[in-house]
Every structure is written in structure tokens, then in C-alpha cells.
């Protein structure tokens with residue numbers, strides 16, 4: 001297995017969200033037929049390709065550096081309080097991959113500019129960005145899967161700080177294992193990733209790891225939208 | 232008079248801002264909320280009547296649809312846009328005092344946080360609800376909120392945050408602002424917020440969306 005940090009750029013056509021996906025992310029039911037919005041969304045998706053410069057990457061931690069227990073894991077002695085929902089899902093992992101994905105800062109600037117001129121279009125662009133970066137995370141997850149299965153290992157689902165009771169503040173520790181400015185992302189003091197349209201997370205890797213369902217029902221993060229979607 | 236007011240409210244609700252607005256396509260080329268407001272003023276209808284009995288009625292109707300899940304944020308924005316196009320004509324009357332704003336709100340995303348879409352949506356909807364909005368941007372410190380209050384005494388304050396880490400900075404801002412002037416009302420919002428958190432930090436109210444926020448100030 002290669003333990004170097006790997007960064008790839010992803011062309012926009014591979015991660016272009018569909019109009020109905022954007023509409024649904026704004027709350028509309030799948031069958032909704034709002035022509036005004038559909039036209040604007042399509043137009044803005046077309047323009048987005050000029051502003052998205054997506055990069056994603058991952059680093060697999062050397063198994064010798066990785067230890068996992070009931071409620072936490074550690075990398076090279078640095079402990080992560082990832083809480084039991086996540087650790088239970090990667091309990092059998094021999095190691096993890098840390099991943100990030102970002103649309104780049106030009107997208108944020110475009111979004112900001114349009115928001116100041118026309119808030120509806122600004123909201124459309126913001127939503128396109130959120131969907132696009134999630135698709136970029138799907139691409140990198142798939143890439144990690146390919147690399148790992150090539151070595152006869154398996155992957156867990158992906159987990160991000162800020163979900164499943166794992167604190168966002170732990171991103172500082174997580175990013176310390178990635179090269180500086182990896183995928184063009186920097187962290188602010190409050191663990192916010194800059195550019196805004198960025199995501200981070202981990203994926204468990206092991207001979208006996210399985211993709212399990214997310215454990216929303218036992219999570220105590222009351223305001224999480226994944227949990228709200230359950231009911 | 233009844234008729235024109237009703238038409239204006241209808242056009243605000245469906246978001247028919249101006250004559251040349253491309254949507255709804257079947258109304259293309261027909262006078263919108265903006266033109267009708269001008270006509271209403273020419274007919275001698277009082278600016279406050281246009282505001283309260285036409286524009287705000289339209290906003291309320293779309294707001295009710297939003298509350299019952301029949302409309303979504305973009306619908307609120309489309310209506311607010313039509314509302315704002317009409318409000319342009321009422322501007323001089325706000326300045327002369329013939330029409331009055333519902334109130335003034337200072338809005339900012341708190342220190343450490345750069346997310347501005349949530350705040351910007353609140354801004355647009357509040358403007359559409361007849362509020363004067365002072366937007367002081369993102370990554371805003373206690374000092375900046377207090378400076379804004381000095382320039383706009385009596386305004387209420389709205390704080391936004393998107394992450395639990397940055398939401399923690401709200402507590403400090405609430406304390407400093409209340410220390411500066413304990414009568415200032417502070418409202419909080421953003422994805423990770425909750426009523427419990429709002430109560431814990433001593434803010435005056437939490438609202439999950441701009442419509443419920445605006446509605447909390449409606450008289451009935």
C-alpha cells in the first residue's frame with residue numbers, strides 16, 4: 001500500500017450535479033416542476049464549470065501508526081475522540097484513509113459576488129457548490145475503494161468530523177497528518193475549512209471492514225439533518 | 232383601490248416583480264408589483280396602506296405556504312424580490328416618515344465563521360418584510376456588533392453560524408452586547424443552533440428560518 005498523500009484534480013463534468021438534485025437540496029419534492037428555478041439552475045450549472053476547480057485527495061495512514069479502541073482511535077500517538085458511533089463502524093479497521101475535497105477559492109468568490117447582486121441566484125450557486133463538492137467526495141471515496149480493493153482490503157463508509165458526535169474541532173489534529181495546504185484547504189482557528197466548499201473525513205480500511213448503515217438512531221446529535229431525515 | 236391592492240399582493244406572492252420579468256411566463260409584458268405600486272401611489276393611496284395592505288399581505292401568504300411545506304426558500308426570495316422592487320417606489324416616503332419600517336436589524340455571521348448564505352437569506356426576507364437591514368458581513372467580532380449598535384441605536388441584532396465551533400463564539404458576543412446595552416434583543420440562527428443553546432447563552436430567541444423569525448414580530 002502507498003502511504004503518501006495523493007491529490008487529484010477532478011474535471012467538472014465528472015461531478016456536475018443534476019438540476020433535480022439541486023432542486024431537492026433546496027427542499028423541493030422530486031416531482032416539482034418550477035420552471036423559473038429549473039432554468040436558472042441549469043444556467044448556473046453551465047456557468048459553474050468556469051469557477052469550479054475541484055481537487056480531492058487522500059492519505060492512507062501506515063497501519064503501524066494506527067490504534068483503535070472502543071470510543072477513540074489514534075494516529076502516531078495523537079488521540080481522536082471520534083466517539084463510539086464512528087469507532088464501532090471502523091472497529092475492525094487496520095488503518096484509515098484521511099480524505100478531503102474542495103471546489104477551490106474561485107468558486108467561493110463567484111458565489112459571494114452573485115449573492116451580493118442577486119440573492120436567489122446566489123442561493124442557487126451556493127447549493128450547486130454544496131452538491132458538487134459532495135460529488136467530489138464521492139469520487140475520492142471511490143478512488144480509495146479502488147486502491148484498497150486492489151490490495152484485497154475493504155473500506156468502511158466515510159465519516160466526517162462534525163457528524164456522529166465527532167467534534168469539528170478535531171479537524172486540526174486530522175489535518176496535521178496531511179501536507180500543508182492539501183487540496184488548497186486551510187483551517188481557521190475555529191476549524192472551519194477555507195474555501196467554504198470543502199469537506200473532510202476518514203474511511204476505515206481493513207481485511208475485515210464492512211460498509212454498514214449509519215447509526216443515526218443511537219446518535220445524540222439532535223440537530224443533525226441526517227437524523228431529521230429519518231423521521 | 233381594493234382591486235389594485237389585491238393585485239399587488241398577488242404579484243408579490245407569485246413573485247411578479249416588473250413588467251419585463253420573464254416569470255411567470257404567462258404574465259410576461261403585463262405590469263408587475265413595481266408598476267402597480269407606482270400606479271397606486273398616483274391614485275393617491277397612502278404608502279403605508281400599500282405596504283401593509285398589499286405588499287406585506289403577499290409576503291405573509293407566501294410565508295404561510297413556506298410554513299406548511301408548500302413553498303421553499305427560493306419562493307420566499309422570489310417574493311421578496313418583487314416586494315423590494317415595489318419598495319423602491321416607497322423609499323422617499325420612508326425617508327420622509329410617511330411610511331415606516333417594521334424595525335431595524337443588524338445582521339452578521341459571527342467571528343470565526345465565513346458562511347454568509349444563511350445570513351444573506353435572512354437579510355432578503357427581512358427586507359421583504361419591511362425591515363431596515365444593516366448587514367455587517369461575516370467573521371464579525373463583538374466590537375463590530377457594538378460599533379454597529381452605536382450607529383444604529385435601538386436596532387435588534389441577528390447572529391448566524393454554521394458550525395458548532397463557531398456557534399460557541401455567539402456566547403461571547405451575546406454577553407458583550409448585553410453588557411453594552413442590556414435592552415438590546417439578540418436573535419440567533421444557523422444549522423447547528425437550537426432553542427436550548429439560545430437559552431443557554433442568554434440570547435432572546437432562536438428561529439430555524441427567516442420566515443418564522445419575521446413572523447414572530449407580526450402583531451397577530
Ligand code: B12
Nearest residue numbers: 160162193196199200224225349389391394395420421422
Ligand atoms: C450543505 C452543507 C454543507 C456544504 C456547505 C454549506 C454552505 N452553505 O456553504 C458542504 C458540503 C461544503 C459542507 C461542509 C461541511 N459541513 Co456541512 N452541512 C450542510 C447542510 C446539509 C446544509 C447547510 C446549508 O447550506 N443550508 C442552507 C443554508 C441557507 O442554511 P443556513 O445557513 O442554515 O441558514 C438558514 C437557517 O439556518 C436560518 N438562519 C441562518 N442564520 C440565521 C440567523 C438568524 C438570526 C435567524 C433567525 C435565522 C438564521 O435561515 C437560513 C435560511 O433558512 C447542513 C445540515 C443542514 N441541513 O442544515 C450541514 C452542516 C451545517 N455541516 C456540518 C458539518 C460538520 C460540515 C463539515 C465540518 C463536515 C466536514 N468535516 O467536512 C464541513 C465544513 C465545511 C467548512 N468549510 O468548514 C454540520 C455543522 C454542525 C457541526 N457539527 O459543526 C451540519 C449542521 C450537519 C450536521 N452534522 O448536522 N456542509
